[in-house]
Every structure is written in structure tokens, then in C-alpha cells.
Amino acid sequence: MEKKDLIAHSPVRYFDNATSAGLKDGEMGLVTAKKGLGKTSILVQFGIDSLLNDKALVHVSFDQQSSNVIAWYSSVMAEIAKKKNFNLDEVSEEIVRNRTILNFNQETFTLPKVVNTLKALKEGGIAIASVVVDGLDLAKTSKADLDCFADFVKAQKMTAWFSYTNEAADLKGTLDSDKLADFATVGHLAASGNALSLSILKNGDGKANLDAKTLLFTK
Helix, strand or coil: CCHHHHHHCCHHHHHHHHHCCCCCCCCEEEEEECCCCCHHHHHHHHHHHHHHCCCEEEEEECCCCHHHHHHHHHHHHHHHHHHHCCCCHHHHHHHHHCEEEEECCCCCCCHHHHHHHHHHHHHCCCCEEEEEEECCCHHHCCHHHHHHHHHHHHHHCCEEEEEEECCCCCCCCCCCHHHHCCCCEEEEEEEECCEEEEEEEECCCCEEEECCCCCCEEC
């Protein structure tokens, strides 16, 4: 299998086909779920999809050390390679080269500071196209700070996916409406028996299934 075939069969294609809720340049998306259900895996799949398309990615984590984030990428890529009978060595070097991992503490590092860091990376020659922000407590994030990040993403024509620990299965219970306005797409991950699915609460009403064992998007 060639790299172009791997892109065509990326787990994110299942999400795209089932929901039509993928992000356009300049947009932000949000994935919610209760703690420990698989939000990080979803963000990592979006990140890997960008990397496979030769887009520079910055993964910002507020609740995991860099070594744990790297382990997530390795695990998800290994599962993708196993499912598609693909030699991981052919793309692993490209993925590492185009991926930057940052980990911060929310008590001392705000989203405007993250924006400043991203600006510095761009000025240093990294053509960032995609960002994922994992583990940020959006309830403790001010509207002004979120706006600052959203404005930067829009101006730079990037895409950004956020995760947020929240058990509400409806849009109203997810986040204040003024903050939700910054997100083009909102999806909620929930389990029903042995099945896992990401239901789109904003930007459509589709639903994407996940493999309960691998946490990858699937048919």
C-alpha cells in the first residue's frame, strides 16, 4: 500500500463520510466526552491525517507529558498500519519531522500565550497548518482568550481541534453559547453498550462509529 492509499483509507475518512463535518481552513472543532472515553485518540487521528497529508501539526496538551502524547501517536499509527497492512517505517520519519508537541499547565499558560508560541514557531520556519488542543478546561477559559485563539486560526487559515471533558449529550449543556460560537463543529463521544460513537451536535447531525478496542473511526 502506498502513502496515497493510506491517506484514502485513513480512519478520518470514515468520520468525513459519515458526518460531512470536517473542518475547513480557518475553522475550529470541539470533541467532548466523559473522562477516559477516547477524546485524545480522536484528536490524534485528526493530527495523523494532517501529517499524512504533509501538513505541519502542533499538538498542544494541557494534561499529558510529551512522552505520553508520543505514545498515543505511536499506538494509533500502529493500529492503522495493522488494519491496512502498511509498513509504518515508510511514513514514521515524515510524521515525526512535521509534528511539534507542546505541553503546558493551564494554571500558568493561557491560550493567548499558546498563540504567541505558535507565532514564534511560524516565524522560525514551521508552516503550521493544523493544531490540536487536548485537555484544556474550557469552562475555566475566558471567552476573550478563546476568541484570541479562534481569530489566530482564522487569520492563518489553519484548522484546530479541541477536546473538552463534558458528559452532556446536547449542545446547550456542552458550553456557554458565546464560547460555542467559536467552534464550527461540535461532536460528543459516548458509549452505548459495547458501541462507541461520535455524534455531531453542531455542523450537521451525523454520527461516526469508533472501534471500542482500538478507538479508531470505523464503518
